[in-house]
Amino acid sequence: MSTAKDLQTPPGPALPPISTSHTTFHIPSPIPSHPALATLLRGVNLSSSAKLPTYPRDHPLRSGGPAQMREGRDELRRVAAGVRTDVGEEGGFWSEAEQGGRDGWFVGRPIHEKGADTHFRRLRAWGFTTIRWIIPWEALEHAGPGKYDEAYIDYTIRLLRLAKHHRLRVFISPHQDTFSRLLSGTGAPYWVLLALGLNPRRVHQSGAALVHACWKEQGWGGEEGRESARAGNAGNWPDMIWNTNLHRLAARHCFTMFYASEVFAPRCTIDGVPAGRWLRDHFNSAFGHLADRLRDAGALLDTCVIGWDSLNEPHEGFVGIPNLNECPPTQDFKKGPSPTPIQAFHLGVGEPVTGVSVDDFTSLGPKHRGKTTITPPGGQGVWLTREEAGEAERKWGWRWGAEWDFWDEGGQGGCPWAGHGVWDRKTGEVLKKDYFRSKPGGGSWEFIQDFWKPHYISFIARVRQSHGDAISFVNPPIFSEPPDLSEDVKQGRLALSSHFYDGLTMLGKRRHVYNADAVGLQRGLKSMSRALKFGSGAIQNGLRDQLRELKSDAVKEDGVAEHRDVDKYPTIIGEIGTPFDMKETKLFGLAKGKTSWGDYKQPAKAMDAVLNACDGRNALSYTLWCYEPLNSHDHGDGWNGEDLSLFSYDDVPGDDDLLADDPPDLKTLITLGSRGIESWCRPYPVEVAGRVDELNFDMSSGDFELRITVPALDGLGETFDHSRADEAVGHEACTKVFLPFVHYHNRGCDGDDSPKGRRRVVGVPEEGGAEWEKGHGPAKVDLEVEQISHGRLEVVGQEGRWFYNLRKSGGDQELRLKIRPWSG
Incomplete structure (x- = not known):
C-alpha cells in the first residue's frame, strides 16, 4: 500500500542543457551518436499571488482568517487565504508600501515552502516540465532605490533548488500588469510612482485608474459608481476591469515615462539623468542583482533556470496616439468609464469631467452604456503637490531636476504634460493632439522599435553578465510582432514568449457560438467580415490560425530570425488559459456557462479548444495561466476577480484539505482539487x-x-x-x-x-x-x-x-x- 512517503520524487539526474537553435527547443540525446531531441516545454505560471505581498504576522486576516474560510484548514492557508486585491488599508495596501514594506515582504510568494514539495510533485504528475516563475519588481526593490530584499531572494533560491530536485525547468518573468500594484496591477514599487509624480492615494478618486482596493468606498468614480457602492453593490467588481486601466492616465503616464521620457518629457530628470533612464537602470539592476545571486548560489543556472522573459506584457502608454481628444483606435476594448486622454488630463489635476463614455463588452460584443460625470473629491488630482514632492525626495533619497516644476503658485496641479505644452491648463484645450505620434522631423514614432527594443537589449545584456547562456524569452506587447534583433543580442539563445487568450470567453466568461480572429484584426491581416467565425469548427480553425500567426513571428526573416540561414527560433506561449468561474447561460444559443461550483464541463471545453489550437501542426510549447494554491470560490485567484487556477482547495470535497496536502495515492495527488483536469492534463x-x-x-x-x-x-x-x-x-x-x-x-x-x-x-x-x-x-x-x-x-x-x-x-x-x- 502506498503512503505519502512513497509518492516522494527521488532526485533525478541533472536536466540536459537546452538549445533554441531550431524551430523547437532541443536537448542532447542520451545516446552520444544520435542527433539532438526536439522537446516541447509545457507547464504553468506560478502564480497570481506572486503579485501580492504577505500580511504582517499580527494582522487579523492572517491570525484569525476571514469568515468565508473553511474550518479545518491548516495554518498555512489561514496565513494566506485572505490575500486579494480588494483588501485595502485593512490589509496595509498603502501604509506598508509607503514605509517601503518589510524584509521578506514577498516571502511565501508564489507558494509557501511548507507545501511546495507537494505542489511540485503534483505539477510533475500532471505531466508538466516547465514553470514560468512570476517575480514583480516590487518584490525585489520595495524598500527604496537600490535596496534589495535579500530575504526574498534567499527564499526564491530555496524554492528553485526544490524545483530542480523535481526536474522542473524555470524561466523567470519580470512581471507587471498596468505597471504597478498600486494601480490595481502589479510590478513597480510604490516609490516609483512617487518618482514619476503620482500620489497613489489619489489614483482611484481622480479616475487615473480603477483600483480594486477602493471599490467598496468609491465604486467606479462619479455619481453612478458611488450610488452603486452605497446601494450595496460594492462587491460587484466588473469582470476583467483591470484591462481598462491600461488606457487610463496613471498607466499611460508611467509607461510613457519609463520607456520614453527622454523624447516626450525632457524636463523630467532624476539625479541628473532622464527619469525614464533612471527607472530603467534601477529595473535592470534589480533583476541583474537577482541573476547575480542565482549565479553565486551555484548549480541553478541552466540546470534549472534556463532563461528570462522580458518585461511582461509591456504597453505603449501614450506613444502612437494620433489624437488626444479621442480614445485611440487601439483602445477597442472598453469596459466601464473610458475617459479620452484629454479628459484624463483634466481629471488628473482634480477637475470634474462630464460626458465620460461608459462602455461594456457583452456576449454580443461592445456596447455603449451612456455617459457619466467623474468629480475628484475635494478637487484633488493624482499629481503630487509641491510639498508632497519635497517629502518624497527627502524620504526616498532622489533629487528631481530644477525644470521639474509644473505646479501653480499654490503648489497644486503638477501635470508634466501641461508643463510640456501638450495641453493648456487655462483653456483646457489640447495644443498638440499628435504630440506622442509625430516625430519633429517627420514620420511617426514606433513604440516597439524606438522604445521597447532599446530597453529589452539593455535588460538582457545585464542579465547575461551573470547568466551567460540565458535563453532570452521575448515577450513583446500583446499580439504585436517583435522587432528585428542582431545576432550579438540573440546569441543563438532566444525564444518568443507570446501570450494568447480567447478574449470573448475571457471577458464574457461564457463559450459562444461565434468568435473573431483578434490577432488577424490587430495586425490588419483580416477585415471584420473575414475575422468573424461561426460554429465550433470554424472557431477551432480560427484559434489555430491565430496561434499559427503568433508562432510565425519566430521564423520570419524580416523579424527576430533575420540573418539566420538555417534554423529558426522556437515559440512558447507564455500565458494561455480560460476562466473556471463561467457564468450561467443568459442568451440561449449564444452562450454556454455553468450552473454550480464543481461543474467544469464548459470551462473544460473552453480550455480544450485553446489547447487544441496549440496542438495540430502548431505543436507549441506553453505555460498555462495559472497554478494558484490560494484560489477560492469567493475570490478566485485573489487578483482582480480572475479565476483561472487549475487547482483550488475549495474544490476539495468535505474537509479533505489535508489529503490534498498529504496524498496517500496518485489519484489523490493528481485529481483532488483539480478543475477541468481532462482538458489540460x-x-x-x-x-x-x-x-x-x-x-x-x-x-x-x-x-x-x-x-x-x-x-x-x-x-x-x-x-x-x-x-x-x-x-x-x-x-x-x-x-x-x-x-x-x-x-x-x-x-x-x-x-x-x-x-x-x-x-x-x-x-x-x-x-x-x-x-x-x-x-x-x-x-x-x-x-x-x-x-x-x-x-x-x-x-x-x-x-x-x-x-x-x-x-x-x-x-x-x-x-x-x-x-x-x-x-x-
Whole structure:
C-alpha cells in the first residue's frame, strides 16, 4: 500500500542543457551518436499571488482568517487565504508600501515552502516540465532605490533548488500588469510612482485608474459608481476591469515615462539623468542583482533556470496616439468609464469631467452604456503637490531636476504634460493632439522599435553578465510582432514568449457560438467580415490560425530570425488559459456557462479548444495561466476577480484539505482539487527523435495521434557528427510521450485479452511506483495501439517510449502513432 512517503520524487539526474537553435527547443540525446531531441516545454505560471505581498504576522486576516474560510484548514492557508486585491488599508495596501514594506515582504510568494514539495510533485504528475516563475519588481526593490530584499531572494533560491530536485525547468518573468500594484496591477514599487509624480492615494478618486482596493468606498468614480457602492453593490467588481486601466492616465503616464521620457518629457530628470533612464537602470539592476545571486548560489543556472522573459506584457502608454481628444483606435476594448486622454488630463489635476463614455463588452460584443460625470473629491488630482514632492525626495533619497516644476503658485496641479505644452491648463484645450505620434522631423514614432527594443537589449545584456547562456524569452506587447534583433543580442539563445487568450470567453466568461480572429484584426491581416467565425469548427480553425500567426513571428526573416540561414527560433506561449468561474447561460444559443461550483464541463471545453489550437501542426510549447494554491470560490485567484487556477482547495470535497496536502495515492495527488483536469492534463510528445509534424487529441474519447518526421542522417548537415552515422544506426531512437493516468489508467485486468486485430499495451509501474488508488496496486497505463507505422511502444509509468530505427540515407521517414484508451 502506498503512503505519502512513497509518492516522494527521488532526485533525478541533472536536466540536459537546452538549445533554441531550431524551430523547437532541443536537448542532447542520451545516446552520444544520435542527433539532438526536439522537446516541447509545457507547464504553468506560478502564480497570481506572486503579485501580492504577505500580511504582517499580527494582522487579523492572517491570525484569525476571514469568515468565508473553511474550518479545518491548516495554518498555512489561514496565513494566506485572505490575500486579494480588494483588501485595502485593512490589509496595509498603502501604509506598508509607503514605509517601503518589510524584509521578506514577498516571502511565501508564489507558494509557501511548507507545501511546495507537494505542489511540485503534483505539477510533475500532471505531466508538466516547465514553470514560468512570476517575480514583480516590487518584490525585489520595495524598500527604496537600490535596496534589495535579500530575504526574498534567499527564499526564491530555496524554492528553485526544490524545483530542480523535481526536474522542473524555470524561466523567470519580470512581471507587471498596468505597471504597478498600486494601480490595481502589479510590478513597480510604490516609490516609483512617487518618482514619476503620482500620489497613489489619489489614483482611484481622480479616475487615473480603477483600483480594486477602493471599490467598496468609491465604486467606479462619479455619481453612478458611488450610488452603486452605497446601494450595496460594492462587491460587484466588473469582470476583467483591470484591462481598462491600461488606457487610463496613471498607466499611460508611467509607461510613457519609463520607456520614453527622454523624447516626450525632457524636463523630467532624476539625479541628473532622464527619469525614464533612471527607472530603467534601477529595473535592470534589480533583476541583474537577482541573476547575480542565482549565479553565486551555484548549480541553478541552466540546470534549472534556463532563461528570462522580458518585461511582461509591456504597453505603449501614450506613444502612437494620433489624437488626444479621442480614445485611440487601439483602445477597442472598453469596459466601464473610458475617459479620452484629454479628459484624463483634466481629471488628473482634480477637475470634474462630464460626458465620460461608459462602455461594456457583452456576449454580443461592445456596447455603449451612456455617459457619466467623474468629480475628484475635494478637487484633488493624482499629481503630487509641491510639498508632497519635497517629502518624497527627502524620504526616498532622489533629487528631481530644477525644470521639474509644473505646479501653480499654490503648489497644486503638477501635470508634466501641461508643463510640456501638450495641453493648456487655462483653456483646457489640447495644443498638440499628435504630440506622442509625430516625430519633429517627420514620420511617426514606433513604440516597439524606438522604445521597447532599446530597453529589452539593455535588460538582457545585464542579465547575461551573470547568466551567460540565458535563453532570452521575448515577450513583446500583446499580439504585436517583435522587432528585428542582431545576432550579438540573440546569441543563438532566444525564444518568443507570446501570450494568447480567447478574449470573448475571457471577458464574457461564457463559450459562444461565434468568435473573431483578434490577432488577424490587430495586425490588419483580416477585415471584420473575414475575422468573424461561426460554429465550433470554424472557431477551432480560427484559434489555430491565430496561434499559427503568433508562432510565425519566430521564423520570419524580416523579424527576430533575420540573418539566420538555417534554423529558426522556437515559440512558447507564455500565458494561455480560460476562466473556471463561467457564468450561467443568459442568451440561449449564444452562450454556454455553468450552473454550480464543481461543474467544469464548459470551462473544460473552453480550455480544450485553446489547447487544441496549440496542438495540430502548431505543436507549441506553453505555460498555462495559472497554478494558484490560494484560489477560492469567493475570490478566485485573489487578483482582480480572475479565476483561472487549475487547482483550488475549495474544490476539495468535505474537509479533505489535508489529503490534498498529504496524498496517500496518485489519484489523490493528481485529481483532488483539480478543475477541468481532462482538458489540460493531456498527452503530448515530451522528447522527439526527429521533428513533430502534427499532434491531435480528442478529450472526450482519449484518442491521440502523433505524426513525426525523422530525417536520414546524411541530410542533417554540420550539426551532426557524420563519422558516427554507422554507430547511430545501430541504436534505436526513442520518442517519449506523456500518457496521463487521467485518460489511460489501467482499471484492473492485466491479461492480454485483446480480440484479434487489436493491440493492447499495459504499461509497467515506475520503479517504486505508487498506487493509483490506495489498496489497488501500482498505477499502470492501459491503452490500445490503433496504428504504429514503425517500431514498437513501451510504457513505464506515464511515459510512453516509442522505439524505431534511424536511417543513414534514403530520405526522411514519416512516422505515425495513434492510440486510444483500452475499452475492453
